[in-house]
Amino acid sequence: MKYKGFVAFFIVVALCCGCAPKHKPATTVITVAVPQWYAPEKVSALGQAVRDWNTARPATIVSIKILAGKREALLQKILLAAQRGELADAVLVRNEWLGRLAADGLIDPLPASTAATVRQSALPSLLPAIADEQNVWAVPFDADALVIWLRHDLANQRDPGWSSRPWTAEHFATLSKALTDRSNPQAVRYGFAFPGARALNTAVTFLAWYLGRGGRLVDEQGRLTLDVAVASAALEWLLDLVKSGAAPNTTASLEQNDVFRGLAGGAYAMTLGGSWERSMLARQSQLGGQIAAFPIPAVGDRPSTTVLGGWSFVLLKKHRAETAEFLASAFSPPVQENKLIQDGLLPTHVVILSNRWFETNPDGRTLSAALTTGRALPLQTGLAAYLDRISTMVAAVFLGAETPQIAADRAAHDIRDFQ
Amino acid sequence: MSRSSVATGLLVALVVAYAALPLLWLVKTSLTPEINLHQWPPRLAPAAVTAGHYADILGGTRFWRQLGNSVFVCALATLASLAFGAWGAYGLARHRFRGRDVFLTGLLLLHLIPGVANMAAVYRAADLLGALNSLLFVALLKMTGVTVAIWILVAAFRRVPAHLEQAAELDGLSRRQAIWRVTLPLVGPALLTTGLLLFVQSWNTFFLPFLLLDDPNKMTLTVGLYQYFTEHGFEPGHAAAFMLLSILPVILLFVVFRQRLWRNIEI
Secondary structure (H helix, E strand, O other): OOOHHHHHHHHHHHHHHHHHOOOOOOOEEEEEEEEEHHOOOOOOHHHHHHHHHHHHHHOOEEEEEEHHHHHHHHHHHHHHHHHHHHOOOEEEOOOOOOOOHHHOOOOOOOOOOHHHHHHHHEEEEEEHHOOOOOEEEEEEEEEEEEOOOOOOOOHHHHHHHHHHOOOOOHHHHHHHHHOOEEEOOOEEOOOOOOOOOOHHHHHHHHHHHHHHHOOOOOOEEEOEEOHHHHHHHHHHHHHHHHHHOOOOOHHHHOHHHHHHHHHOOEEEEEEEEEEEEHHHHHOOOOOHHHHEEEEOOOOOOOOOOOOEEEEEEEEOOHHHHHHHHHHHHOOOHHHHHHHHHHHOOOOOOOHHHHHHHHHHOOOOOOHHHHHHHHHEEOOOOOHHHHHHHHHHHHHHOOOOOOOOOHHHHHHHHHHHHHH | HHHHHHHHHHHHHHHHHHHHHHHHHHHHHOOHHHHOOOOOOOOOOOOOOHHHHEEEEEEEHHHHHHHHHHHHHHHHHHHHHHHHHHHHHHHHHHHHOOOHHHHHHHHHHHHHHHHHHHHHHHHHHHOOOOOOHHHHHHHHHHHHHHHHHHHHHHHHHHHHHHHHHHHHHHHHHHHHHHHHHHHHHHHHHHHHHHHHHHHHHHHOHHHHHHOOOOOOOOOOOOEEEEEEEEEOOHHHHHHHHHHHHHHHHHHHHHHHHHHHHHHHOOO
């Protein structure tokens, strides 16, 4: 037993280590779930916010959980996981989903102090999407707006005086025709393209034209509505662009990504797209420097208007107080400024609107105006069904299945019925 | 060279070109710098070449993890399907019993049910068993390949004369030893072909893992590819490189086993 002494020593040491008091402080881990395109490696401002938080608060660690899949699949996953209470402490969701999540009881309103901060500091134009009279349901993290992306090099070439004329629907239609080039039948370049396939983005882009003509989203009773005459006129105007050859006759099959690819490659001279396409254009198009953001053209004497969307954090059931604090920090001006400058994503905090970036960047003024005057889709339980019905209406018109008048009439009827 | 052989050659060349074109387009897309990818009109040859998409994928950890997950699921599903399939096929080939043909037809009919028809039930079962995000559960479900294995292997076992096993038994081998040392080596090529078929089928499965695995660290390669279809656009260069990298293991398998496969096809 020559190792007896060593064994005894080992046992004593092990016992001492095992019985030694633990000095490690208890750590709370907050899990925040975000879609894969907001992963910290893609949105550096979020990664930085998490690192800063974890350094400053070692007792309350934030861990990011990535949700994979496309947008449509994501909502289903969130609904299922949230029902089981196993998703996370907070989730980044599309603003249009908030009404449904709140109605299903899957999310609770923000605590009073966080709600007050959001009411006070969020872009006023975004508030209808995330708050009602009593409650604020989410902390807005990212905003997006629809704009016209325009090849100014081509516009200068084909219609030199284009920028001095008022930016109206009539001028826009004329410019679309002027920018269409059929000299190479194998590679026709269209003046304008917009999504017309049956998809969520189609509905939202249609609403930009509809709102610009004075269409209402909500009626006097607070229910979602579609003004038939306005919707029909907007559809007719878009259809005329296709019929005149200024927009592709494949519009009924175009989704937002197809429209973007056409713009990035040079197949389209103007498109209606999201503000997020700015950084994509810089990365994925040699024409990036020749494409600039413009407002949605005004109709008659009405001001130009656009649709505001975005992604906001909602609180689930656990660790609410600590999580709300983190969400407030992700909404704070430094993080929102980082997000704008490093990641090219629009801010949700009103203070950032006065940032110099909006003056120095070529697209800054258009984007700033969009954030100020844009209309957010309201917090309504039936919003998803409303948008779905609108995209069906648009697709039916561009497929030639229904006239604008009949399509708008039927859609308005269905929308009244399901509420 | 006769006219008919020239015509056959041309036809084969056309079919090969038709099958290879999408693959060549993938190669071209994967090597084209992101900034040139949307060029209009599209060009057959890339204006510039980059290995950046491959470097991004291979330099990260997610691809390797998802590759490991795919190998785990496919290897387990294939081996288990082959083992149970060979066992069942041997019994069906060697023993006559009432209802044998009905049983075989039933297996075939089971295989004809489209997988998507069961998905709601499969998801519910996985949820109740706490098996969401479980690679083992996905592999278990992919063992439905056992029906294909039985169908192919029954024919292979029938081609091996039973008296070979009887002779081996007369030489002093037990029944099990006779099967192991005489019959199985003779059906080896059929086992290999069936194994490869099952492996490729599992490798290409998308919907089942897409439904059951939502943790990026647990995804298989087919589902991992989805990360390039994002809210903020589609990344064609990365997606093409990822696709090509994800089919490489299967191509490698065919290269390694091609001699044996050809021999089996010739038989």
